Amino acid sequence: MDNNNLPTRTQLHRSQKKTKKHFYKRWWFWGIIFILLLAAGGFGGMKMTSTGPFSQKTTKVAKKKATPKKKVAKKTGLTLKQYNGIYLSQTDGLSQEILGKLFGEPNSTSTSTVQNISTNVVTWNKIADGQLGSNLTVNFTNDHAISKAITGLKVTRNKKLSLADYEKIQNGDSETQLLQNLGKPNGYAESSVNNTTQKEYTYSSGLKGETGANFIVTITNDTVSGKSQTGLK
Numbered sequence: 440m441d442n443n444n445l446p447t448r449t450q451l452h453r454s455q456k457k458t459k460k461h462f463y464k465r466w467w468f469w470g471i472i473f474i475l476l477l478a479a480g481g482f483g484g485m486k487m488t489s490t491g492p493f494s495q496k497t498t499k500v501a502k503k504k505a506t507p508k509k510k511v512a513k514k515t516g517l518t519l520k521q522y523n524g525i526y527l528s529q530t531d532g533l534s535q536e537i538l539g540k541l542f543g544e545p546n547s548t549s550t551s552t553v554q555n556i557s558t559n560v561v562t563w564n565k566i567a568d569g570q571l572g573s574n575l576t577v578n579f580t581n582d583h584a585i586s587k588a589i590t591g592l593k594v595t596r597n598k599k600l601s602l603a604d605y606e607k608i609q610n611g612d613s614e615t616q617l618l619q620n621l622g623k624p625n626g627y628a629e630s631s632v633n634n635t636t637q638k639e640y641t642y643s644s645g646l647k648g649e650t651g652a653n654f655i656v657t658i659t660n661d662t663v664s665g666k667s668q669t670g671l672k
Contacts, residue, residue: 516565517542517575519627522589525577527631532583535561546574556580568593570625570644578630586630594623596645602671605654612663614638617656624656636660648672 521542526533538561539545546564550557559579566573566589573591577584600621608617617640626641636659643653652670656663 516567516569517563517589518567519589519592522575522587522627525584525587527584527587527629527636529580529583529585529632532579532585532631534582534584535559535577535579536582538577538584542575558585566591585632586628588626588628590626590641592623592625592627594625594644596622599645599647600642600671601647602668605666605668605671608656608663608666610663610665614658614661614663617658617663621656637664646671 525538542563545561547562549560551560552558557580561577561579563575564573566575570591570593573589575589576587578586604621607620621642624640625643626639628639628641630637638658640656640658641653642655646652646654649670649672652668652672654666654668654671657665
C-alpha cells in the first residue's frame with residue numbers, strides 16, 4: 440500500500456467529527472437498557488421466588504398420632520417361685536427375720552404348740568395371680584422354717600378334672616407323673632421333719648362336681664402316698 444494515499448491525522452479527525460454517533464453509543468441508550476434490566480430482574484426475581492427452582496414451598500407435614508401404649512398391669516404379691524425358694528430344715532431352714540426381709544412384714548403371726556413343740560405361724564395374704572382368700576404361710580421351729588403352704592392360685596385347665604381322673608391316681612405314682620396327668624394344683628404345702636419331705640397338692644378349680652369340690656394328693660419323698668376328695672363327680 441502506498442503510504443502517500445493514506446489520510447493525514449488532520450483529515451482523519453475532521454472525518455470523525457462529521458460522522459454521526461450510532462444510537463447504541465449514546466449514554467441515554469445504555470441508561471434505558473440498565474433500567475429495563477433492573478425492572479426485568481425485579482419481576483424475574485419475583486417469579487423465580489414464587490415459581491422458580493428456588494421457590495420456597497410451604498409443605499405441610501402430617502403429624503402421626505402417637506399410638507397409646509397399652510398398660511400392662513404389673514403383678515404384685517408373692518409368687519409360686521418365691522414359695523419354692525423357701526428352704527425348709529429343722530437345723531438350718533430360713534429364719535423368720537430373713538424371710539421378713541425378703542417378703543416384707545407378714546399380715547399375721549401366731550404361736551401354736553404341737554407335741555410339746557412351739558411353732559410360730561407367719562402368714563402373708565397378698566399372692567400374685569391369687570384367688571380371693573389366697574395366702575402364703577410358713578411355720579418356724581427354733582427360728583427355722585420347717586413347713587410352708589401357698590393356697591388359692593389361679594390355674595387354667597385344658598379340661599375339667601372328674602372323679603374318674605381322681606380314681607386313676609395310685610399310691611406309688613411319681614410326683615412328675617401326677618403333675619403331667621393332672622396339671623398344676625391350686626395349692627401347695629410342704630414340710631421337712633426328721634429328714635422326711637412331705638407335700639400336699641390341692642386341686643380346687645376346673646373340676647366336675649359340686650360347688651366347693653376339691654381333692655388333695657399327698658406326696659412323700661417324691662412318690663404318691665395318699666389322696667382324699669370332696670364333691671367330685
